[in-house]
Amino acid sequence: MTIVRLGYVAMSMEVKNASPSKTMTYAQFQKIEDRDAALRKLERIAFTNLENTLRLLKHNAASEIHFYRFSSRLIPLANHEALLDWDYLKPLKGILQSIGDFVNDHEMRIDFHPDHFVLINSPNEDILKNSIKTLKLHYLLLKKMGIAPTHRCVMHVGGNYKETENSLERFLENWMHVPSVIQKMIMLENDDTSFTLEDTLYLCEKLGIPLVFDYHHHLAHNHHENWADHWDRVVQTWKYSPLPIKMHISSPKSEKVFRHHSDFVDITMFFNFLKEIKGSIPHIDCMIEAKMKDQALFNLMEEVKKRDDIEIIDGSTFLLK
Template structure:
């Protein structure tokens, strides 16, 4: 049997006024004439984001959800070039510890997925430098929470730049100058336009990086049957302290196949699970659906109607 655990991304459709991604643009920051007052405003927004994150984690515990993706927008303008003198961690320290302690106490797996502008294979040195800076922020947030950063940050390979092989090799070159603590934090995901499962496996096997299999992306952009490479995907996790992770979502429509639907197609999901069941003891499935936790609850309701499952709790089940 294989244990399946479901998680969701950042926002809840059930909790009101609980966004963890409230922000301030630099233009808004500049409109506050007193710079210290502007920084205090930033800190106030960040504190609210962290407080809402804690609310979301409490909601997850009440709903028996053990897997959650933090937003990468917890601290607005944290790495802005005009605010490099701002020690944003100091006023947020206590709240970060509280979040980390709560997640650890209730054994909630949490991770990040940085925005699309984080490109480790960029040919432009300034973009690569800024990408490392952004990844360092994620690393420091996890460390302040007291959470082991190992394999907590999933990202895409990067830009294709109309040359797949060259772009893959540039990732390797740039990886060699990426700080080791950040390397250990990274997981790679196959995408829906540039780097297929086989492309991503090439990097993951060469550099010893876990591969987060995105089933939807593979169905949209593939060069092979994923089943023939599943054992290779599993092997990329052999040194990880965490269970194998995947992404699950469904196409919005036949015409908009790359866009995520509000919910997950249960038949599509079960079809995948029936292939991999028994190959691994556990898999954590991050739902990337527009309806967030509502999509998780709906999927669990549909899972309960299937004959070959045994429900564990509000977000987990055995596939027999």
């Protein structure tokens, strides 16, 4: 038997006016003549994002959802080269601690997924430095929240640069430039265009990084169609993690645009995966990547409840019998 726990990404379709990703462009920042006033406005936007994050966490607790991905855009312009003197953490200390306390009190699993411009395997030194800087931001936010950073950031391998093998080896080389505390924060996932499950496993096994299996990505891009042949290897990458194995589930928007995420999750597709892994692990956390966010989770749970091969545990969790 295997416990399956569902989560969703960043935004809620039910909680209104609760975006955790409000922003300000640098062009907008520059239009404010008083720089201190502009910084205070940035801080108010960041505070609103964090306040909305706490609202969403309370919504999750009320809905028995224990797994959630933070927005990676909580602090706009935090790493902009013109704002490196801005101590954005100091004025946000209280709300960050409140978020961390709520997460820890409710034993929620949270993580981040930094944007696509975080490229550890970039051949460009400036891009590598900026990628590490962005990862450090995520690390510092977790530390200020009082949340253990280990295996909280999932990311893609990076750019393929039309040379898969060299790009994988460059990841290994550049990894040595990543501070060890940030290395411990990272999980890697297979993607839908550049690096397959096998490619990503190569890095995860070499470096001791957990692999987050994205089922939809695998169906869109693979060299070996039967992913289950590698499932034991995926499980082994998690053997030293304090967290349960994690995967991503989404459904194609259509056959024509197969890589695009649908509004909801196709339950047949999801259970095709679950049937293969049932009993191989005691627990798995499944992050729903669907356009309808928490509504996709609620809809999926309603469909799950109709099945006779599961036992419902709570609003987002069930047991595969």
